[in-house]
Amino acid sequence: MINSNNFEVVIVGGSYAGLSAAMSLGRSLRNVLIIDSGLPCNRQTPHSHNFITQDGAKPSKISSEARSQVLKYETIQFLKDAVIKGQKMDESFLILTKSGKEYTAKKIIFATGIKDIMPEIRGFSDCWGISVVHCPYCHGYEIRKKKTGIIANGEKAFHLASLINNLTDNLTILTSGEADFTEEQISKLKKHNIKVIEKEISEIEHVNGNIENIVFKDNSRENYDAAYAALTFEQNSEIPQLLGCALTEHGYIQTDMTYKTTVNGVYACGDNCSRMRSVANAVASGNMVGATINMELTNENF
Incomplete structure (x- = not known):
């Protein structure tokens, strides 16, 4: 009262x-x-x-x-x-x-x-804050050394990659479309063995919010343990x-x-x-x- x-x-x-x-x-x-x-x-x-x-x-x-x-x-x-x-x-x-x-x-x-404005990817919102996260300072230590994706493109993806590179050596940027990086950025990504996949994402397969696979629109899929996203x-x-x-x-x-x-x-x-x-x-x-x-x-x- x-x-x-x-x-x-x-x-x-x-x-x-x-x-x-x-x-x-x-x-x-x-x-x-x-x-x-x-x-x-x-x-x-x-x-x-x-x-x-x-x-x-x-x-x-x-x-x-x-x-x-x-x-x-x-x-x-x-x-x-x-x-x-x-x-x-x-x-x-x-x-x-x-x-x-x-x-x-x-x-x-x-x-x-x-x-946060969720992308039109099935399963994304179910994983948000659990195995798809926004911040390496808040969650990076817990998913260190795991196979990790970055769902982002351009400057945001590059910035995240620079921070996360210290936490895992198995890192892939998932641009979900044509990559938007400068030549200098591409060179640095290659130097640190950070892969780039440009295929569009259609779904995140998960169990109770924990990622199992990321599925692409061509029906291919790849296993990941965790992912970052810049929304x-x-x-x-x-x-x-x-x-x-x-x-x-x-x-x-x-x-x-x-x-x-x-x-x-x-x-x-x-x-x-x-x-x-x-x-x-x-x-x-x-x-x-x-x-x-x-x-x-x-x-x-x-």
Whole structure:
């Protein structure tokens, strides 16, 4: 039961970044409401890595423990709902949720993440976050020395290959169409014995999300243990843009070093504003934006 409609800060998104921001604010006795829909982007990922003290933990376990710790602070409240509209008022913001509730806040934090756009490959989404992954820092150690594919083309594929080459000597780039590499890139790929297959992919055969074979449109197939993929994405929420927040050329919410957006009073943290897509980075950015907002509120009221 939410005991107020007016808050100093409303945080839209209650995963790692949002919870981290809430803890930072709660420790300064700021009146905060977290609104979360309960659909984190890594809900299919079995284990989280590269986050000290939580290496190998289930993502849901980390967020559940974080939520229980955050809600011990008496000025923090949590609502499971979805925000469908945000509106700038004279000196505050109006937030409307899917269930029809309205709240006002002096400041808004968007910790809403991004939405991966899945390719039209059968079985791909079933494997996403399990054996088809996005980041060698988050998952590379666990699939080291395995037969690995990179489902990408051009600069993205080349960048991934340069990082993954240190983790396995059995690496193939699967461009699913004509390869798009410079002569210099092709030379480096050959130097490191990284193969390139240009055949289009039609399906990933798997068992419970674990790759067995990648099937091509000519009906040939090849066994792989794991694969990386560089996907396009879109913002999980369009509300920041509707409020006037600018996006970068890559599609992230534009922020400064303290996570202020281009709209006064609106902040963003986590995956929606950074290419460093990890639990550790989300937590760090949330901690920073919480401190930033506390200082802003202090300057306004002291």
